[in-house]
Amino acid sequence: MPDVDVANTGLLPAGGAGWPGRLRERLKERLGPARSGRAETxxxxxxxxxxxxxxxxxxxxxxxxxxxxxxxxxxxxxAAGLAPAMLIGWCALQIGALALCGLYEPIEAEPIERLRRRGLAAALAFAAAVLVGGGPWSWPWSWAATGIAALLAIPLGHYAEGFVRARLVRRGVWGAATIVYGEGAAELARSLAARPELGLRPIGIVRTADQTVEPFRTVVPPGPSEDAERSAERMASLLEAAEVAICTPGEREPARFAWLTRHPFRQVLVAHHAPEVETVRLQTRCLGPVVGLVVRRAIFLPHNLRLKRALDLAVAVPALLVFGPLIGVLALGVKIADPGPAFYVQPRVGRDGRTIRVYKLRSMFRDAEARLAEHLAADEAARREWDRFCKLRNDPRVLPGIGGFIRRTSLDELPQLLNVLRGDMSVVGPRPFPAYHTERFGPAFQALRASVPPGLTGLWQISARSDGDLTVQEQQDSFYIRNWSIWTDLYILLETVPAVLTAKGAR
Structure with missing residues (x-):
């Protein structure tokens, strides 16, 4: 059994000089190589x-x-020649492929990677069905039916997982019990608690004596009011229950990491803040005595740009055919609410900083800018809200009824499918902002943003949307650009549907 020398890791009880030797024995009893039967059960x-x-x-x-x-x-x-055994067999193959791709280990991958694995599982199941040959799969129409089912299984499985996850989160079951250890532990734990889809459920933090107590289930060491014996007992219980331990960066990171690896956690993670590099599917490479991080700027590779353009056309063309009649009906509603043009063209900042003409259904009065200036001059709170978000929750420019509806549901953006066809925009990317909005960002982020085409939807739309201020917008768009993959775009497209239906964050 390893000797648990807490004093040498920088873990000191608040108000004390170290752990008494008799309490180290308490920890040794609780934290051997084999977890206690109850915790493991x-x-x-x-x-x-x-x-x-x-x-x-x-x-x-x-x-x-x-x-x-x-x-x-x-x-x-x-459908006349389809054998029920064919689809039943494919169902079994699909579930087996999902298990093979690790979809039933929620701590193993973040959401975009899980979607990629779903695509891989669907391809594996389809390939297995075709390779089996003979029997129910010998008829070409059976291959077509299996292929359609495989394609449908990707988004349907994604939504089913989200439904299941939301209910397990509410019951406190989803995710591996996780402790966070070191400087910034409370902040990281709050972030993990806000993103249960990552599969890590924080149950406590191990903090240094100079940090304040944070509202988590267990905080170790405790305040000076608790004696050292109770402190050790709480720490032993915390480490015994945890499946995953995260070590945050700091001066004592090597000692902390070494201490954590001496206990039987399923995983020990070392957290590093790296906003300037990709973090999704980041790879490591052995460089002799050191570890290298492999950074690929995928979105700037020519073949990926062609792939992204193909996705744009594959989405925009059928979407225009489907939503064309709806756009016509909404345009009529706008003209009834406020006589005048139903559509308007607004200059926005596009790729390489050039100005593009963005099409929208008109959701505002024709004298919208005059109404806005008058409102901001008369209402200081509205002025502060505008300065922070470049939007207003109660916007005097918006047409009553039809205007608010098409803005909440983002239906006013549908004409931008024409911009996608023209190549001015992509279906997924940072939103095209007016020049006055873009100028609020720093030069470095403006340059990063201008390196990719703006999008009809994006990471900001499915997360914060209008509830996010300029800082959140910058964080979300930077993350998207640096971590782009075709699966990122597909994930955002799938998540756009519930975001629009629930009008999350709409202003």
């Missing part, structure tokens, strides 16, 4: 609940995908 029960719930959600999603495939084939007049 609880952790295993949580994992089984999560795995079972995810399996159930995927089973429903796969069955719905099969039903959708049959409907498509029936509409095409090709």
């Amino acid at each position: 609880i952790a295993e029960a949580r994992r089984r609940i999560v795995t079972g719930a995810l399996l159930g959600g995927d089973a429903v999603a796969v069955l719905v995908a099969c039903g959708g495939s049959l409907l498509v084939m029936a509409a095409a007049g090709a």
Whole structure:
């Protein structure tokens, strides 16, 4: 059993000089190589609940995908020869492929990587079905039906996982029990608690004596009112329950990391703040005695730009065909609410800093700018809100009724599908802002933003949207540009649907 020398790691009880030797024995009793039976049983029960719930959600999603495939084939007049055994067999293959790709280990990957694995699982299941050959898969229409089901299973499985995760989070079951150790532990723990999709559930922080107590379940060391014996007991319980430990950077990081690795956590993570490099799917490379981080600027590679353009056309063309009649109806509603043009063209900052003409349904009065200037001059609170967000929650420019509706649901943005077809915009990217908005950012971020085409939707739209101030906008757009992949775009497109339907963060 390893000797748990807490005093040598910088962990000192508040108001004390170190851990008494008799309490080190208490820790040794609780923190040997084998976790206590009770803690391991609880952790295993949580994992089984999560795995079972995810399996159930995927089973429903796969069955719905099969039903959708049959409907498509029936509409095409090709469902007569389909064998039920074919789709039933594919369901089993799909669930097996999802398990093989690690979709039932919620701490193993962040959401975009999980979506990529779903795509990989669908491809594996389809390939396995085709390679089996013979039997129910010998008929070409069966291949088509299986392919349609595989494609439908990707978004349906993604939404099913989100549904299951939300309910498990509310019940305190989702995610691996995690402790955070070191400087900035409370801030990182708050961030993890706000993003349960990352699969790490903070149960406590280990802090140094000069930090203030934060509102987490367990904080060690405690304040000076608690004696050292109770402090050691709480710390032992905390470490015993944790499955994952995160070590934050600081002067004593090597000692902390070494101390954490001496205990049977499932994972020990070293946290580093690296805003200037990609963080999604970041790879490491051995450079002899040191570890190198491999940074790829994927969005700037020519073949990725062509792939992104192909996705733009694949989304924009059918979307215009589907939403064209709706755009016409909304345009009529705008003209009834306020006679005048139903559409308007606004100059925005595009790629390379050039000005592009962005199309929108008119959601504001024709004298909108005069109304805004008058309102800001008369209302100091509104002026402060405008200075922070460049938007107003109660905007006097917006047409009553139809104007507020199309802005909340982002339907006023649908004409920008024409901008996507023209190549001025992409379906996913940083939003095209007016010049006065862009000028509020620093030169470095303006240059980064100008390196990619603006988008119809983006990471900011599915997270903070209008609730995020300029700092949040900069963080979200920087993260997107530095971490781009085609799966990032697909993830944002899928998440845009619930964001629009719930009008999250709309102003």
